[in-house]
Amino acid sequence: MILVGCDLHTRKQQVALLNTDTGELWDQQLTHAGDDVERFYAALAPPVTVGIESTGYSLWFHALLQRLGHTLLVGEAAKIRAMVVRKTKTDRRDAQHLRELLKDDRFPLVWIPDPTTRDLRALIKHRLRLVRIRTMVKNGLHAIALNQRLALGPSLWSRQGLAQLQALVLLPHTRRRRDDSLDLLQWLNRHIAELDLHVATAAAADPDARRLMTHPGVGPLTALATVLVLGPVGRFPGSKHVVSYIGLAPTVNASADKCRLGHISKQGSALLRWVLGQAAPLATRGDADLKRVYFAVLRRRDRPKAKVALARRLLVRLYVMRRDQIDYDEFCRRGRARRGGLELARTPV
Template sequence: MSEVSTIGVDLAKNVFQLHGVDAEGRPVLRRQLRRSQMLEVFQNLPVCLVGMESCASAHYWARELTKLGHEVRLMQPSYVKGYVKRGKTDKADAEAICEAVTRPSMRFVPVKSADRQALLMTHKAREFLVRQQTQTVNAIRAHLGEFGIIVAKGIQNADRLIAACDRADLPAPTRRALNLLADQLIDTQRKIAQLTADIHADAKANDAAQRLQTIPGIGPITASALVAALPDVSDFRSGRDLSAWIGLTPKPHSTGGKERLGRISKMGNRYLRRLLYLGAIAQVSARRRGEPGEDWLWKIAERKKPKQAAIALANRMARTAYALLKNGTQYQAARPA
């Protein structure tokens, strides 16, 4: 029997499927594993190339298998799909992964360290609580509206919302329900503040995050998220490649030699894209309220709608972030001619 050289692993919660081939591409291993058997089996295998889809627990298994001496490569599931021959089975998926990982044109996902995943989890937990805060505020406002009590929209009016609950003459069951929602809102805001403080502390201690914060529109949260989520910037050929990786470049629809550029692709990291957009829309809004000028932002704000101008600025911010991270420099505003 030939020695296995490449293995495709189809990950799941409890049952994993392996497909291995030798140096000539002949199948030599087809096996189904339980989670508890994973490390034991790979300890007894010769050092080989292991391919996995970048999905839940993939980074953990990549780190563990790397410790055993294997070379692990992660791939986007959408890139692997084209190698599935027929049907949707674990065996077919593992075979497709084994084939895709050997392709020279395949793009791989860098394996995240445990520390980087921990920081990203802080960001994700904060984002989840912010959504929960918005849901709670909307619920309280809607319930008060049923009793003729109207409070202005916006999270900045959350205190007015709670005060309106306290002052309102409401039936006892309604007051009890609204008090529970108000307590939940206060508790959620406290948790958000704790996580925000943790992110600010990390951004303050990180040199790259400090340099990113010199870019207008990028604060501690966005800077920390960029440092935690971005792979090594040397993997990108240019700032445009980084912007495309985040999903801020136009999606092409070209045929017959005619090039057509549509809306932004919205591929890649949605969280980073949203943070950059929020920082950009704040910059655009502030600039539109200012004095007319000849700077780039004023010109594009005059030509485009606010949201379109914000997308263009977010694209520019991503490219600037690439330059700062690659060169180890700080942002310097363009001097007027």
């Protein structure tokens, strides 16, 4: 068996190899220009296990090793770096360190989604970027309208509001900015609507997403994003790990008898945090428990913290629904049964 520690970069990679049958060690640097990488890995006799750190722009490398039949392991970069004692850092040392972790069976694995999941993630990310661009365009048009004393708020996007915006008498460059922005806004609305149809189709085809959509305020986008980002929920020991994985857990600074909770860590999927932040206020309209939690936090804190607390509570609910394979009605029934049991236990005999 051949173990390969690979320090992967954009234009080159440093590899450190070990033949476990003969004990032979060797190092080599490969450039990504040409077919050097393909010829090198094709010449290795199977079985071959390659270990790399989690990094971006590496999908081509994943596809190459899958095509050659080699095993690719991806490790958590922060944990790999924390295992290094020496402060001297070079590509060769990094590759050798990865090789040693593979040899000693200490390689800190991370979950890697399959190509279909990555492609669906690209769909949601693409929609998110177009929505953000649309927000920028709308803000620019609002600024033009306000500078002309046209303060309509959201009504600016109605048919009458757009007619008033187009009727404004503006200087040449400002007029061109308005006209181009309106054309761009129309293009964005059309393409976002098309992406919404694709998201709805993908969510309807996934049984987990359909189950999550039974929760109030959770539509195809939120359900599909939750399924795609979390992946197999069996890899999480509990809900606290899910909250930490998404980056909604507070940072902790504890020493001796002092413990201070800070802002949320944001070490996780920014996509899912944004989606949950959009869905959580909608969920309060159909769920009395979430509404009570929101206003309880709002009285003690401010609106942003209440929104984050609501998103965290919604994430835990969706995780439980996926873990137990239940819909919203069953989730509520279990909650009522649990509360009834607690009240019965507190009743004095």
